[in-house]
Amino acid sequence: MDFALPDDDVGLLNNTFPSRWKTIVSTVERGIVISRYALPVGYTLSEVEIMILIPQDYPMAQLDMFYLSPDVAKTNGNAIGAVSNELHFNRQWQRWSRHYQWQVGINNIATHLGVVKNALETELLK
Numbered sequence: 001m002d003f004a005l006p007d008d009d010v011g012l013l014n015n016t017f018p019s020r021w022k023t024i025v026s027t028v029e030r031g032i033v034i035s036r037y038a039l040p041v042g043y044t045l046s047e048v049e050i051m052i053l054i055p056q057d058y059p060m061a062q063l064d065m066f067y068l069s070p071d072v073a074k075t076n077g078n079a080i081g082a083v084s085n086e087l088h089f090n091r092q093w094q095r096w097s098r099h100y101q102w103q104v105g106i107n108n109i110a111t112h113l114g115v116v117k118n119a120l121e122t123e124l125l126k
Helices: 007-016 109-123
Strands: 021-025 030-038 047-053 066-069 083-088 091-096
Touching (some): 007 109, 066 109
Antiparallel strands (some): 021 030, 047 066, 066 091, 083 091
């Protein structure tokens, strides 16, 4: 079973990640997965899959955190803060616990992907 995202989100995903994203659903959760997501230089991998959980009442409910597979580390050996492993959709994901103030009617998947990009870049400075 699939679910529908708002048209603006679908347009953004299709334009930014053509043929590289999909929705996924289980009996208890739903999300999107983007394959071949490019990481900034400084991580042990150059690309990963990224997963974002989508709450049932999104976009009224906020998107929170993001998940990578496989796990990544920094090439300088410094630890990544606020990560852990979780099982979603019968698969292990590295959860990046990053939060921000959600603004209904303003924030969306584009906003969240901006948070993801910023988190991945700023983590390398630590």
